[in-house]
Amino acid sequence: MRKWMFVTMVMLLVVSLLTGCPKPATPTEAPTAAPTTAPAKKFRVGMVSDVGGIDDRSFNENTWKGVQDAIEKLGIEGKFLESQAQADYETNITEFAEQGYDLIITVGFLLGDATAKMAKQYPDTKFAIVDYAYDPPIPNVQGIIFNVDEAAFPVGYLAAAMADKVDPADPKVGYVAGMQIPPVEQFIVAYEAGVKYYNEKYGKNVQFMGVYVGDFEAPDQGKVQGNSLIDEGVDVIMGVGGKTGNGGLAAAKERGKLGVGVDVDQYYTLPNEKGILITSTMKRLDNAVFGVIKNALEGNFGGGGVYVGTLENGGVGLAPFHDMEDQVPDNIKADLEQIQKDIIAGKIDTGWPPK
Amino acid sequence: MSKKDVTLPIEQTSSEPSAQMAQPSFLQTRQRLLLGIWGGLVILIILALAGIFVTKSGIDFILPLLGVLLVMMFALVTIVNASFAWLRGTVLPVLAVVTALIIGSIIIALTDPLVLASAGNFLEDPTTVLHHAWDAVSLAYQALFEGALGSPAKITAGLESWLVDGNAKPLLSAIRPLSESITKSIPYILAGLSVALGFRAGLFNIGAEGQFVVGGLSAVVVGYSVTGLPTYIHLPLAVMAGALAAGIWGLIPGVLKAWTGAHEVINTIMMNWIAFRMTDYLLKEPLESIQGTHRTPDVLPTAVLPRFFPHPLRLHAGLIIALAAAVFVYWFLWKTTWGFEMRTVGANPDAARYGGISIKRNIVLAMFISGTLAGLSGASESLGVTHNMSLGFQAGYGFDSIALALLGGSHPLGVVLASLLFGALRAGGTRMMSVAAIPLEITSIVQAMVIIFIAAPAIIRSIYRLRAAKEGLVPAMITRGWGS
Numbered sequence: 001m002r003k004w005m006f007v008t009m010v011m012l013l014v015v016s017l018l019t020g021c022p023k024p025a026t027p028t029e030a031p032t033a034a035p036t037t038a039p040a041k042k043f044r045v046g047m048v049s050d051v052g053g054i055d056d057r058s059f060n061e062n063t064w065k066g067v068q069d070a071i072e073k074l075g076i077e078g079k080f081l082e083s084q085a086q087a088d089y090e091t092n093i094t095e096f097a098e099q100g101y102d103l104i105i106t107v108g109f110l111l112g113d114a115t116a117k118m119a120k121q122y123p124d125t126k127f128a129i130v131d132y133a134y135d136p137p138i139p140n141v142q143g144i145i146f147n148v149d150e151a152a153f154p155v156g157y158l159a160a161a162m163a164d165k166v167d168p169a170d171p172k173v174g175y176v177a178g179m180q181i182p183p184v185e186q187f188i189v190a191y192e193a194g195v196k197y198y199n200e201k202y203g204k205n206v207q208f209m210g211v212y213v214g215d216f217e218a219p220d221q222g223k224v225q226g227n228s229l230i231d232e233g234v235d236v237i238m239g240v241g242g243k244t245g246n247g248g249l250a251a252a253k254e255r256g257k258l259g260v261g262v263d264v265d266q267y268y269t270l271p272n273e274k275g276i277l278i279t280s281t282m283k284r285l286d287n288a289v290f291g292v293i294k295n296a297l298e299g300n301f302g303g304g305g306v307y308v309g310t311l312e313n314g315g316v317g318l319a320p321f322h323d324m325e326d327q328v329p330d331n332i333k334a335d336l337e338q339i340q341k342d343i344i345a346g347k348i349d350t351g352w353p354p355k
Numbered sequence: 356m357s358k359k360d361v362t363l364p365i366e367q368t369s370s371e372p373s374a375q376m377a378q379p380s381f382l383q384t385r386q387r388l389l390l391g392i393w394g395g396l397v398i399l400i401i402l403a404l405a406g407i408f409v410t411k412s413g414i415d416f417i418l419p420l421l422g423v424l425l426v427m428m429f430a431l432v433t434i435v436n437a438s439f440a441w442l443r444g445t446v447l448p449v450l451a452v453v454t455a456l457i458i459g460s461i462i463i464a465l466t467d468p469l470v471l472a473s474a475g476n477f478l479e480d481p482t483t484v485l486h487h488a489w490d491a492v493s494l495a496y497q498a499l500f501e502g503a504l505g506s507p508a509k510i511t512a513g514l515e516s517w518l519v520d521g522n523a524k525p526l527l528s529a530i531r532p533l534s535e536s537i538t539k540s541i542p543y544i545l546a547g548l549s550v551a552l553g554f555r556a557g558l559f560n561i562g563a564e565g566q567f568v569v570g571g572l573s574a575v576v577v578g579y580s581v582t583g584l585p586t587y588i589h590l591p592l593a594v595m596a597g598a599l600a601a602g603i604w605g606l607i608p609g610v611l612k613a614w615t616g617a618h619e620v621i622n623t624i625m626m627n628w629i630a631f632r633m634t635d636y637l638l639k640e641p642l643e644s645i646q647g648t649h650r651t652p653d654v655l656p657t658a659v660l661p662r663f664f665p666h667p668l669r670l671h672a673g674l675i676i677a678l679a680a681a682v683f684v685y686w687f688l689w690k691t692t693w694g695f696e697m698r699t700v701g702a703n704p705d706a707a708r709y710g711g712i713s714i715k716r717n718i719v720l721a722m723f724i725s726g727t728l729a730g731l732s733g734a735s736e737s738l739g740v741t742h743n744m745s746l747g748f749q750a751g752y753g754f755d756s757i758a759l760a761l762l763g764g765s766h767p768l769g770v771v772l773a774s775l776l777f778g779a780l781r782a783g784g785t786r787m788m789s790v791a792a793i794p795l796e797i798t799s800i801v802q803a804m805v806i807i808f809i810a811a812p813a814i815i816r817s818i819y820r821l822r823a824a825k826e827g828l829v830p831a832m833i834t835r836g837w838g839s
């Protein structure tokens with residue numbers, strides 16, 4: 001009895017699958033699909049993330065936001081591919097190139113090799129790579145790099161000032177970083193230089209310490225390391241590097257310490273930890289990527305060149321203090337203004353590149 | 356649990372013949388009836404599909420494909436269950452995969468923004484919701500199939516241009532998905548064999564991932580640092596280096612288990628972390644090619660596993676290693692005394708000991724061979740695909756291969772087939788993400804579902820009204836628990 005019911009149900013299912021659904025779908029779809037695809041072929045942009053994933057609330061996500069802005073404002077078509085491992089970089093780029101995408105944006109230093117290789121395979125496809133610049137340049141690749149040290153230096157200074165304010169007896173600033181690769185080290189080096197600058201200026205001894213977790217996708221380990229830093233007496237935690245850094249900030253939140261975000265204004269991307277964030281060291285990937293797409297669309301693709309985001313052109317910068325507005329002393333705010341001016345004028349050495 | 360396992364088959368063997376004797380004609384007619392129904396249905400559906408194809412040439416090929424798959428599946432289940440006893444073991448895995456894909460489609464439908472947007476009016480306008488759900492699922496699965504197997508239209512067009520104009524490029528592009536699926540299944544086959552061999556010996560090697568990394572790194576190091584050798588010496592040397600290093604990596608937990616009783620599950624997991632962090636360190640300073648790049652130099656051309664075809668196709672000679680390893684594992688486990696002893700230890704260590712088989716020796720040997728296979732997996736990936744090693748080399752192949760070995764029934768042939776499936780899912784998942792913006796995690800969910808259904812076959816049996824398997828496919832691959 002049950003078997004017969006089952007058989008009937010399956011038959012119904014199959015019949016409805018084959019006849020029921022697609023038939024109405026075709027007439028409804030035809031009018032909507034036709035006008036969008038009929039005009040000249042859309043400019044297609046494919047983005048390949050690194051192993052951090054598209055939802056890292058940090059630099060992959062921010063690059064994607066740049067693409068999304070372009071989808072919205074420039075009417076391009078954009079898709080992304082997440083890489084799970086080193087072996088995926090090449091395939092993912094090939095995937096877009098083979099589908100005839102006009103511009104392929106690869107995100108992150110780790111894709112440097114694969115992008116160069118594929119750019120040679122597909123000389124007619126435009127490429128842009130975030131956090132990388134080629135020497136010698138490749139004609140169909142535009143590099144996008146950021147002098148994040150220019151923004152990290154004042155943030156380090158600010159973090160030192162805040163650590164000194166909340167714990168004058170034993171002020172310490174700590175960082176929880178992802179993989180130890182140059183784009184991450186660039187933050188750390190400049191943070192440390194900023195802390196030192198504060199110590200020199202006010203004759204204090206704010207200490208600077210931290211951990212490279214070795215992974216961009218390990219919030220749990222980031223949290224463990226954050227907690228052990230706090231056990232060491234750290235007052236301000238700087239998260240640097242994807243979800244791992246976010247884990248460090250989560251630890252700071254739980255233990256009632258302060259935090260500093262990275263890459264984007266994390267006040268908006270970490271609703272849980274936003275209350276403890278003094279600021280974020282922003283790398284305006286979205287602006288840069290949007291600009292690169294816009295130029296490519298208008299026929300001014302900057303292949304062979306490099307876009308450099310600086311304090312001066314707004315490519316990097318400090319996020320607003322948000323909830324901490326009243327906590328940051330006025331003299332420190334004034335100092336930050338001055339420091340930024342001095343960095344732009346080249347009067348301050350941010351410590352990067354290391355000598 | 357064990358009591359049940361023992362008693363069930365006996366009950367069945369005793370009850371089945373008597374039932375057959377009592378009413379043989381009834382059973383036969385029922386079988387014939389079912390066969391007739393399914394056969395008729397298949398013909399009907401194929402005719403209907405042919406009709407649709409002729410009248411509506413523009414219809415998505417996913418529709419017929421899905422329909423055919425569904426029908427074939429049910430037909431297969433019934434026929435196999437009714438007649439081919441030796442095929443019965445495949446019913447469960449196949450159904451598990453299909454059910455997992457169906458559940459995956461439900462998740463895709465439920466997370467589709469258009470479906471969610473229209474879901475509020477489900478009661479007034481259910482057809483719109485169903486349309487959106489159907490569109491989302493068909494787009495996603497079409498991309499999945501195309502990304503895994505290639506689009507038939509493109510392949511025929513490519514074939515045409517190759518035969519007519521002599522231009523092979525479109526054809527190469529068209530069969531890239533297939534090549535990509537197989538390429539991705541190579542490390543799966545080897546890592547899957549590694550875990551399967553462990554299962555057969557009663558060991559749960561969770562360390563395949565770490566052994567994969569160690570093997571990949573060792574192969575790369577030999578691949579770029581040893582110079583001046585011809586390919587036929589250098590390449591085997593690099594491959595063997597990877598296999599041996601990973602074999603030793605697997606040997607350590609084996610030795611610990613044999614002599615101190617430390618459980619291999621814990622120790623292989625720990626060895627994983629040591630492997631990951633050690634490679635991180637090595638890639639950062641000692642083995643770095645250019646300062647700041649965190650990757651090793653490229654392996655020399657003499658140590659690269661050659662690719663069979665030009666650029667877009669990455670299919671490489673690792674496939675030969677993988678298939679040879681599968682044959683070797685089969686031969687070793689079923690045709691040699693050592694393999695027999697190993698399987699005996701896995702099936703019943705007490706009986707093995709009583710029979711004079713050394714448990715210690717077999718544990719150590721099994722872990723060594725298991726590590727070697729996982730190392731070959733890493734070596735084939737690094738010498739065949741990436742050609743160097745950088746941070747982020749590890750791809751989860753070792754962890755996935757646990758599921759894979761379960762799905763393949765810890766049999767080399769099963770592992771190869773399951774690997775092809777996982778490779779196809781992985782390759783198709785990429786296309787699904789690029790075309791339909793479905794996150795890769797969907798394929799992970801499908802894989803996880805497969806494992807759940809394999810591990811709990813009662814679910815599948817109750818869904819599809821299957822009788823319990825007579826021969827113990829499942830018990831053979833379950834390792835002994837804690838403290839054994």
